[in-house]
Amino acid sequence: MPSSRTASDRAASRVVDEIQRMIISGELLPGQQVRQELMAERLGVSRLPVREGLRQLTAEGLVRHEHNVGYAVARLEQFEFDQIYLMRAALEREVLVSLPVFDNKALAHVRSLADEVAEAADRVDILTMRLSNQAFHFAMFDQSPMNLIVQELRRLWTLAMPYHAVYLYDPAARIRILEEHEDMIAALADHDNHRLVELMNAHRRGGESGTSTVLRAGGVSPAV
Numbered sequence: 001m002p003s004s005r006t007a008s009d010r011a012a013s014r015v016v017d018e019i020q021r022m023i024i025s026g027e028l029l030p031g032q033q034v035r036q037e038l039m040a041e042r043l044g045v046s047r048l049p050v051r052e053g054l055r056q057l058t059a060e061g062l063v064r065h066e067h068n069v070g071y072a073v074a075r076l077e078q079f080e081f082d083q084i085y086l087m088r089a090a091l092e093r094e095v096l097v098s099l100p101v102f103d104n105k106a107l108a109h110v111r112s113l114a115d116e117v118a119e120a121a122d123r124v125d126i127l128t129m130r131l132s133n134q135a136f137h138f139a140m141f142d143q144s145p146m147n148l149i150v151q152e153l154r155r156l157w158t159l160a161m162p163y164h165a166v167y168l169y170d171p172a173a174r175i176r177i178l179e180e181h182e183d184m185i186a187a188l189a190d191h192d193n194h195r196l197v198e199l200m201n202a203h204r205r206g207g208e209s210g211t212s213t214v215l216r217a218g219g220v221s222p223a224v
Helices: 003-027 036-043 049-060 076-096 104-123 126-141 147-163 173-188 193-216
Strands: 062-067 070-073
Touching: 003 036, 003 049, 003 126, 003 147, 003 173, 036 049, 049 076, 076 126, 076 193, 104 126, 104 173, 126 147, 126 173, 173 193
Parallel strands: none
Antiparallel strands: 062 070
């Protein structure tokens, strides 16, 4: 029996990871229903771990459940979006202040991810840019000893991720993002964590403003 429970837990965890990936990538959009039978077929599991995974995602706020309707990707209202950015501002400050000195290997990894963002921006590959941008920031966040806070930040980023695509279609926004990444790397190399906080605050405000426009317009388009 213990091994059976362990296998079930692994299957549910796989469901959670896959649905999170689909939300981040835009394959599942805000408000879109998550069909249990289709997800079970896609992952090659029974509906039991799918239901358990969806319950976990509901508890985290990524998915919502409506009685007699089923599960759907959470759709943010403006006041919910504002709360996400309020929490991000508070938590990201603490994480960035706590960062240790980055050695050459860690800095090179951050640099390589910034280059991936820039290459995706040149191709106007918005999906790759979104994913690489998140990887760039979490390459810094993950070095913090505040692992529980970083875990919560990952959840908050995932909640807001589907709304970021339209903002990135603006050429001026893409240029600004790349420039700000360069400034962040310089602050990181200097171990100037307080400067890094200032840069991140400005960086976040640009994303918040652009994404709010999407919310006011009524959400995201399936085309993105």
